[in-house]
Amino acid sequence: MxxxxxxxxxxxxxxxxxxxxxxxxxxxxxxxxxxxxxxxxxxxxxxxxxxxxxxxxxxxxxxxxxxxxxxxxxxxxxxxxxxxxxxxxxxxxxxxxxxxxxxxxxxxxxxxxxxxxxxxxxxxxxxxxxxxxxxxxxxxxxxxxxxxxxxxxxxxxxEPEVFEKFGVTPDKVVDVQALCGDSVDNVPGVPGIGPKTAAELINLYGSVENLLEHLGEIKQPKRRETLENNRELALISKQLVSLxxxxxxxxxxxxFEKRMPDTAVLRPFLERMNFRSLVGKVDRGELGKTVGGRPGSAISAAGAPDLFPAAVEAPKVAAPAIAQTYELVTDLATLDKWIAAAMQAGVVAVDTETTGLDASAADLIGVSMSVAPGLACYIPLGHRSQGGLLAEAPPKQIAMQEAVDRLRPLLADEGVLKVGHNLKYDMVILARHDLTVAPYDDTLLMSYVLDGARNGHGMDELSDLHLGHKTITYEEVCGKGKTQISFAEVPLDRALAYAAEDADVTLRLHSLFKRRLIEEKQVQLYERTERPIVSVVALMEDTGIRVEPDVLRRLSHDFGTRAVEMEKKVHELAGRAFNLGSPKQLGELLFGELGIKHGGKTGKTDNYSTASDVLEPLAAEYPIVRAVLDWRQITKLKSTYTDALLTQINSRTGRVHTSFGLAGTSTGRFSSSDPNLQNIPTRTEEGRKIRSAFVAPEGSKIVSVDYSQIELRLLAEIADIAALKQAFADGIDIHALTASQVFGVPLDQMDKDTRRKAKAINFGIIYGMSAFGLAANINVSQSEASSFIKAYFERYPGIKAFMDARKEEARTFGYVETLFGRRCFVPGIADKNPARRNFAERQAINAPIQGTAADIMKRALGRMPQALAEAKLNAKLMVTVHDELLFEVPEAEIETTIAVARRVMEGAHDGKVSVPLVAEAGIGNSWAEAH
DNA sequence: AACGTCACG
DNA sequence: GACGTACGTGACGTTT
Missing domain, CATH: 3.40.50.1010 (5'-nuclease)
Structure with a gap:
């Protein structure tokens, strides 16, 4: 043969x-x-x-x-x-x-x-x-x-080279390796026996087995003893090294007959890899041939039958309608076939179907996979029988555990890229079945990096937008509102059509986005900053944070009784009862009936504004206004926090699991919802009590590490303001410095109020403030505010140049870029309406600063688990709040964890920032104490 | 569903 | 000189 x-x-x-x-x-x-x-x-x-x-x-x-x-x-x-x-x-x-x-x-x-x-x-x-x-x-x-x-x-x-290496003939190599072991592969061998001794012994006795039978003949007592004591180890080692x-x-x-590569397949690959010399070879006809050699043939060579001969060539046909070959997988043989196909394709789109949208509470119902465009399957796992009381037998499906065990190696195979849309969700679900997914790509994040806030990133929308294909919607399958059914009750043929399509579309989007990331030079941002955080955030959501329900119940009760008293007081002062929760009724009462001079009307409904910045200046003069504001604060805390958080404690874990939005914001920040853990109160005494309900379990502490003034540092860096950069390098109080520059007060005579105003100016700069806004914020006249801003710009002329450059950038490109190349789209920058245009200009000024801070936090977050693992630490990441990371840390590891976290956070800019970044840590039994 | 308000960075 | 007035979020209660 x-x-x-x-x-x-x-x-x-x-x-x-x-x-x-x-x-x-x-x-x-x-x-x-x-x-x-x-x-x-x-x-x-x-x-x-x-x-x-x-x-x-x-x-x-x-x-x-x-x-x-x-x-x-x-x-x-x-x-x-x-x-x-x-x-x-x-x-x-x-x-x-x-x-x-x-x-x-x-x-x-x-x-x-x-x-x-x-x-x-x-x-x-x-x-x-x-x-x-x-x-x-x-x-x-x-x-x-x-x-x-x-x-x-x-x-x-x-043979001669082998003998030179091992001192024995090739047939005895395993015996030598068994005795001396291998530290690289962690083959134990026999302690104290190295390659020289091993070769000597094997040349004498021929094999490990024969050596062990003749140990009595060994003259050196120590050597004899160790061999005697390590018989098992030697034999196991031999098994390990024997192929x-x-x-x-x-x-x-x-x-394995040699075939020439097809240049139509090879050349684009070499181009993409930037292997120019090899591309040249192809072009000169020295490599590959232009006909025959269909690209999919490697698949059949890899052992499995050629499963889908037609589909492999499908992508070459640019048909607008999507050809769909979807298969329901209800037995192990079929599942194995698909797993093999995924292995051979080297890339597979994966999607999970579950009982709900809340990943921390939902259960796995099925998994879909796609291995080539138009080619997908659905594996039902948790579908129930239909028809309620007159239920039929449950549909035939593979047992959950069996399927999970089959899928595990595929999902973990480093040679097979798993593609998902919003993989964070699937990872949280799969983690509960001990499934990890790596390596992976996420089309949600690819889309986000490419198009930011220009469009949404839901799969239905992306499919329509990029593939011209309208997908079956979840509502079409499960219904909505009261009549909505769980995916577990969806008939298998419907489930197949829906779920397989999702995987199919995901795979198609993936190849499209991959090309665009390259063309639009966004690969670095995607791979280094965005992609790594998916698994980290999935783990954070899965971890959750412990919340003490008794503390919340006490606070709810306390806030409740006080709110009732305050409401009574407001009604008394008003002379009648009304709905205090209605801004409309409140405004009419205060500014109509009671005749208090109003601050302004709200935008769309032409009601009096009763916002706190309107009411606050009136509170000293009018007791009813004070009482209204106090009531507002307390009811806000009760309804939004103490009551709501109690309902959010997961009964399975006793903890609260937020969902982080990774692809929603215009600047690259995360958001947090259900519940939002990024706006837990901290600014007032009453509010901070809520943080005391967020606790660490016995034996652990809560550690909070946050970046100190990261946005101001990045302003200094990006706008390249030498004086500010120097101040940060020297560790000078930056607000006091601004105060001395703007108000002329020497640093050593700085008073608190002057510093406070300067701090407001510093923040105002980041937001693209106007004199009007600053005046309202620090309660000075508009002309005074105007002169402060003028003085600031005179001291730091680079700031103005930076602002103008960002506006220009936004006008030219439609977006501004962060230090790490993230594009923040600024719609409305050319709007004829000056209000909308001004708004867009302020966004253009703020986005690079806020966005770069977000980039840096994401990079720190992406590296944190490995850094902790390398330091053998067991700290768990729980929450990120823009410039802060919250950990749950075993008491014995607190100092080391803080050192690692600070090192990772301060170094996450990778030399792109010359101003030092500083991260500070707090420790406590609760979030209130740690912050 | 839209609006006003207010909690956070 | 117009236009509205500091960036980015999410949740709640009221109103439409």
Missing amino acids: ADGTLYLVDGSGYIFRAFHALPPMASLDGTPVNAVFGFTNMITKLLADAGSDRLAVIFDAARVNFRNDIYPDYKAHRPPAPEELVPQFALIREATRALNVPCIEMEGYEADDLIAAYAAAEIAEGGKVVIISSDKDLMQLVRPGVTMLDPMKNRHIA KADMPLPAPLTD
């Missing part, structure tokens, strides 16, 4: 070596690709080499395999792959497919095992094998007909 040498490439081994050996390189979008380049180059040479007739690349399918069953710590000390390497795992598989080379991997086996199996099969056929690898673990395979080739040094490895060649071959040897 064999008609020439078989080349087996150790893809997994190669990628690590190439990564460390080659200088950094980047693709068009900035993704590191040095290992991908080395790989592509090497395969290219093999394809050109007339001596190689058959070729396959073999990868590790997952980290955990049968060796972990024998010895749980196997490869346990492996550090996580470097950040620059991670994206290259998927790309190297993409490269293999683009090169039209069979790509082999198999769940539960390492690449080395598969190589051993194929080498054995080929030798049995009488053929010859060259293993492209320098991995010493593969040297045991060297024998007549099997050699190795070190791809980096271009050095052949045959397992007896699995069924995922693809027959005959599939």
Whole structure:
């Protein structure tokens, strides 16, 4: 059968070596690709080499395999792959497919095992094998007909080279390795026996087993004793290092005939990777061929039957209507087929269906997956029978646990990119089934990075907008209002149509957005700032924060009785009863009946304004106004906080789980809802009592770490104001400095009120203030405010230049950019209406500052879990409030946690900010104490 | 659903 | 000189 040498490439081994050996390189979008380049180059040479007739690349399918069953710590000390390497795992598989080379991997086996199996099969056929690898673990395979080739040094490895390395012939390599162990793979070996001694012993006794039988003959007493005491370890080690060649071959040897890559597939890939020399080769006809070699053929070579021959070519046809091939998965064989298809595709869109919108309370009902455009499946897992009392039998579906166990390796496979739309939600759901998702892309965040506030990012909207396809809506499937049913009650055919379509659309959007991110130079922002936070925030939401219901109940009661008293008092002072909660009635009473001079009317309804900034100046003179404001404060606290939070405590966890909005704001900030934990009171004494209900469990404390004046620091940086930058570098009180500059008061004679006004000016600058606004804020005349602003601009002329530049930027591009390249769209910047235009201009001034602060917080957040894990800390992230992170920390770890958190936060700008960023920490039993 | 108000950074 | 008056959020109660 064999008609020439078989080349087996150790893809997994190669990628690590190439990564460390080659200088950094980047693709068009900035993704590191040095290992991908080395790989592509090497395969290219093999394809050109007339001596190689058959070729396959073999990868590790997952980290955990049968060796972990024998010895749980196997490869346990492996550090996580470097950040620059991670994206290259998927790309190297993409490269293999683009090169039209069979790509082999198999769940539960390492690449080395598969190589051993194929080498054995080929030798049995009488053929010859060259293993492209320098991995010493593969040297045991060297024998007549099997050699190795070190791809980096271009050095052949045959029996003499193996003997040089191990001091034994290849057939005894496993015995030597078993004795001396391997610190890299965490193979224990026998303590105190190194490579030299091991070789000596094995050359004497032939094998580990024979050595153990003849321990009595060992002369050195110490050596004899350790061998005696570590018999088991030696035998286990031998099992660990012995390659397992007896699995069924995922693809027959005959599939490995060398084929030339299709230039229509290869060239775009090389272009994207920015491998110009190779593109040149293609163009000169030295690489690939333009006809035949259909791109999907690698899929069939990888072992599974060619599942969907038509669909693989579907994307080439630009049909406006979406062809849909959707399959319901109700048995394990079909599920396995789809999992295999996902593995081979290297990218799969995933979507979960649940009982509700609140991820912390919803249950999993089903999972949909899409592996190619138009090709998707739905796996029902928690569907119930229909028809209420006269229920039929529940529909046939795979048992939850079985499906979950099948999906686990796929979702965790580092070579398969999982794509979701709002994956944070799915991650929270899946986490409760012990499922982790990595690596991943999120089309919600891709869309957000690309289009910000220009459009919404719901899937229905995006499908219509970008694909011209109207999706089935949730309402169409489940109904709405009172008659709405749970997804668990949806008939399976309807569920399939809806759920599979969601996965399908997600995958299509993904390829579209991926291209746009590259073209619009937003890849860095997406990959470094946005994408990493998805799993972190999912974990935060899942963690939640403990809230003490008794504290809230006490406060609710207290606020309630006081509100009743205050309302009574207001009614007495008014001389009649009315609805105090109605601004309309209140305004008519105060400014109509009682004749108090009013501050102004509200915008649309032409009512008197009763807002607190209108009422506050009147409170000293009119007791009723004071009473109204007091009542307002107390009822606000009760209805919005103490009452509402009580209903939000999750009965399963006893904690409150907010939902963070990752793609809603115009500046890049998060939002928080259901409940909003970003506006828990802190400014007043009464309000702060609510924070005392947020507590840490016994043995832990709440730690709050927040950025000190980050927006002012970023203003100094972005507007490049030397004096302000210097002040921050020197640690000078920035508000006092502004006071001395604007009001001429020397720093050492600063009084509190002057400083307070200066602080308002500093904040006003960030918001693009007017003299009117400043005057209202610090209670001075408009002309005084005007002169303060004038003085400020004279002292810091760069500020004015910065503001003008941002307005100009917004007019030219329609958006302003943060330091990290986030685009904040500013609608209305060219509006004819000056009010709307002025508003847009203020947004243009504020957005780069607020947005850059948000970028920095996101980067800190994205790195925090790993930083904590590396320091072996158990602190849990719970909440982020724009410039603050809240942790729950075991008491013994508080100091170290604070040090790590501060280091990560202060360094999150990655050198992009020259002004020092400072993070400060507070500790307490409750959020009130920690803040 | 829109509005006014008010809690936070 | 017009226009309205400090940026970004979410939740509640009232009114339409």
